[in-house]
Amino acid sequence: IAGAAAVAHAQEDPLPSWNDGETKSAIVAFVEAVSEEGGPDFVPVPERVATFDNDGTLWAEQPMYTQLAFAIDRVKALADQNPDWKTTEPYSSILKGDIAKAFPNGVKDVLKVVLATHSGLTSDQYAAVVRDWLETSRHPAKGAAYTKMVYQPMLELLAYLRSNDFKTFIVSGGGIDFMRVFTEEVYGVPPEQVMGSSAKLKFDIVDGAPVLLKQPEMDFIDDGPGKPVGIGTHIGRKPIAAFGNSDGDLQMLQYTCLPPGPSFCLYVHHTDAKREWAYDRKATFGKLDKGLDAAASHGWTVVDMAKDWRVVFPD
Amino acid sequence: IAGAAAVAHAQEDPLPSWNDGETKSAIVAFVEAVSEEGGPDFVPVPERVATFDNDGTLWAEQPMYTQLAFAIDRVKALADQNPDWKTTEPYSSILKGDIAKAFPNGVKDVLKVVLATHSGLTSDQYAAVVRDWLETSRHPAKGAAYTKMVYQPMLELLAYLRSNDFKTFIVSGGGIDFMRVFTEEVYGVPPEQVMGSSAKLKFDIVDGAPVLLKQPEMDFIDDGPGKPVGIGTHIGRKPIAAFGNSDGDLQMLQYTCLPPGPSFCLYVHHTDAKREWAYDRKATFGKLDKGLDAAASHGWTVVDMAKDWRVVFPD
Ligand SMILES: [Ca+2]
Ligand SMILES: [Ca+2]
Structure with missing residues (x-):
C-alpha cells in the first residue's frame, strides 16, 4: 500500500x-x-x-568537465604511441598532471586536445571510444559512473x-x-x-x-x-x-x-x-x-x- | 458516394x-x-x-532554381538604392537579364548574391522578405505560386x-x-x-x-x-x-x-x-x-x- x-x-x-x-x-x-x-x-x-x-x-x-577527464585519460592511453608528447605542450603538462598549465583557456583548450587526439577517426570509431570510456570510468570524488x-x-x-x-x-x-x-x-x-x-x-x-x-x-x-x-x-x-x-x-x-x-x-x-x-x-x-x-x-x-x-x- | x-x-x-x-x-x-x-x-x-x-x-x-528567381527579383527591387550595381558584376548582368553571365558557377553564385543583398538583416526580417516574395511571385512558365x-x-x-x-x-x-x-x-x-x-x-x-x-x-x-x-x-x-x-x-x-x-x-x-x-x-x-x-x-x-x-x- x-x-x-x-x-x-x-x-x-x-x-x-x-x-x-x-x-x-x-x-x-x-x-x-x-x-x-x-x-x-x-x-x-x-x-x-x-x-x-x-x-x-x-x-x-x-x-573538472567530464570531457576534460576523458581528454586526460586519452592522452595517457595514447602516450606510448606518441613519444614526442613527453616534450610537447599541452601533452607534457597533461602527462605530468599539471592541468592548469595544460588548459589555460578552459574549454577551448580541452576541445583542441580532444580534436588532436582523435583526428582521422571516423564518427563511429570515436563514438565507440567514448562509449567504452564512459562505461569503464568513474568520477574521482563520487565513485559513480559519469552517466x-x-x-x-x-x-x-x-x-x-x-x-x-x-x-x-x-x-x-x-x-x-x-x-x-x-x-x-x-x-x-x-x-x-x-x-x-x-x-x-x-x-x-x-x-x-x-x-x-x-x-x-x-x-x-x-x-x-x-x-x-x-x-x-x-x-x-x-x-x-x-x-x-x-x-x-x-x-x-x-x-x-x-x-x-x-x-x-x-x-x-x-x-x-x-x-x-x-x-x-x-x-x-x-x-x-x-x-x-x-x-x-x-x-x-x-x-x-x-x-x-x-x-x-x-x- | x-x-x-x-x-x-x-x-x-x-x-x-x-x-x-x-x-x-x-x-x-x-x-x-x-x-x-x-x-x-x-x-x-x-x-x-x-x-x-x-x-x-x-x-x-x-x-531556374526558385531561389535564383528570388535573387534576381531582389536585385531589381534594390537597384535604385544601389546605383553602383549598374556597373558592378554580377548585378550589372542580372539587371540586364544575362543570367548565364551573372552566375557562371551555378548555385554558389546564387547564394552569394542572396547573401550580399540581405547581409545585415535579422533572420526575422529576411524571413518576412521571403514570405512576401513567395506570396506575390508566380512561376514564369506555369503561372502558379512557387509553393x-x-x-x-x-x-x-x-x-x-x-x-x-x-x-x-x-x-x-x-x-x-x-x-x-x-x-x-x-x-x-x-x-x-x-x-x-x-x-x-x-x-x-x-x-x-x-x-x-x-x-x-x-x-x-x-x-x-x-x-x-x-x-x-x-x-x-x-x-x-x-x-x-x-x-x-x-x-x-x-x-x-x-x-x-x-x-x-x-x-x-x-x-x-x-x-x-x-x-x-x-x-x-x-x-x-x-x-x-x-x-x-x-x-x-x-x-x-x-x-x-x-x-x-x-x-
Ligand atoms: Ca554549463
Ligand atoms: Ca536537387
Whole structure:
C-alpha cells in the first residue's frame, strides 16, 4: 500500500525531486500557462522549444568537465604511441598532471586536445571510444559512473516538459559527438536534438564503406554568443524556455527571454557543498557571475540547489 | 458516394498519385519491411531517418532554381538604392537579364548574391522578405505560386513515411532560412528538420531586442559531400532512406545506402517534358549524370516521372 501511494503521488507530482517553493511553482505555472488552450499565454505545440545546457545544468562539472577527464585519460592511453608528447605542450603538462598549465583557456583548450587526439577517426570509431570510456570510468570524488552524475530533478524537468509537448534540445559547449553517445539513453534527447561544439568532418568512402572522418580543426564553438547562433542555424526558431548554469549560457537566455511573449529562463545555482559543490562567481569550471546579475535584473528563476532539490543524483 | 469511395481508396492506398509498378512497389516493400516488428529488416523507430533534397526532388527547379528567381527579383527591387550595381558584376548582368553571365558557377553564385543583398538583416526580417516574395511571385512558365510547384507524389511519400514513424528531414543546397519560411506548411517538415546552405550569423541585442544578424559570408554549403557532413553534424546518425534528383545528392545516397543493413535510395528522374520538364545528364540546373550511373550499378530506385506519377502537381 505504501508503494502504491508513492506511485500515485508521483503521478500527481511530475517533479517529485523538487521541494515545494517559489522555484518549483514558477516552473509549473509557466508550463501550465503555455499549455492552456485559449489562455492568454498559450503557445502552439510546434513553438514549444526548450534548450538545456549540459555541463553543470544536466550533469556535474566538478572537479573538472567530464570531457576534460576523458581528454586526460586519452592522452595517457595514447602516450606510448606518441613519444614526442613527453616534450610537447599541452601533452607534457597533461602527462605530468599539471592541468592548469595544460588548459589555460578552459574549454577551448580541452576541445583542441580532444580534436588532436582523435583526428582521422571516423564518427563511429570515436563514438565507440567514448562509449567504452564512459562505461569503464568513474568520477574521482563520487565513485559513480559519469552517466550517473546527472541531476534527478533535471531529468524530471525534461520529462515534464516533453509530457506537455515541448521538444527538448541540448545546447552545450561540449563536443557534439561526445554527448550524443549518451544523451538519448540518459536524457531522452535524440542525437538530432543535441547541439555542441564540433570538429570539421570529411566524407569519404574507405574500402567501399562511407565514413565521416574527424578533421583536426574546430568547426563551431557552441558557447556564449555561439549558443543563440547555433540555435538559429540548427533549430531555426527561438526557444520559449532555456536552462543553464553559467555565463556561457547568458546569450542563450537573453535570446530566449528578452523578446516579448511567454518565456521561461532558469539558472541552476550550485549552492550545495554537501551533496554536490558550491561555486559561482569565481569558479574555474562553470563561472556564474554576469548571469547571476542578469537573472536578478530580469527576474529569471534561479535554482538554489541546496534548498530547491530534494535529491540531487538518481538512486 | 463517389466521393466516399475516393476517400476509402485514399485510405487504403497511401500513395494514390503513384501509378502501380516497380517504383511504387519498391517504396511500399521497403517501408513495410523496416516497420515489421520481429521481421528480418525491422528498424527501431528512432533510427527511421529519411532525408530529402528539395530543388527538383520536392519542388520544380526549371527554368531556374526558385531561389535564383528570388535573387534576381531582389536585385531589381534594390537597384535604385544601389546605383553602383549598374556597373558592378554580377548585378550589372542580372539587371540586364544575362543570367548565364551573372552566375557562371551555378548555385554558389546564387547564394552569394542572396547573401550580399540581405547581409545585415535579422533572420526575422529576411524571413518576412521571403514570405512576401513567395506570396506575390508566380512561376514564369506555369503561372502558379512557387509553393504550388511541389510534387504531389512526394508530398504523399513524406506523409506515408511519417505515418510509419519515420522522421523526415530536408537536406538541400538551397538557403536554410529561405526554405524554413515554407517547409512546415507545405511539406510538414518543421524548421529544426531542415538543413541547407547558410550564412554566418551574429548574435546582438539591438534596442533591447535579441537578434541574429545575417553576415556577408557563407558558413556552410550543403551540396555534394557537404550533404553527408551536414547530416553528421545536424542529425548525428545515418539515414536509412534518402531521396534526390541530381549529382549533388550522390554522396548523401552513398552515405545512406552503401553500408550494410536495410536502406532505400531513390532518384527522381525528370522524364516528363509534357507535364513538367525532361532533363538529366546535360542540365544546367539539376544535372543527373554520375548519379544515374550509380543508381544503375547499386540498384537504387529511379522514378520515371512520366510513367510513375499519375499527377505531378497538386490540384
Ligand atoms: Ca554549463
Ligand atoms: Ca536537387
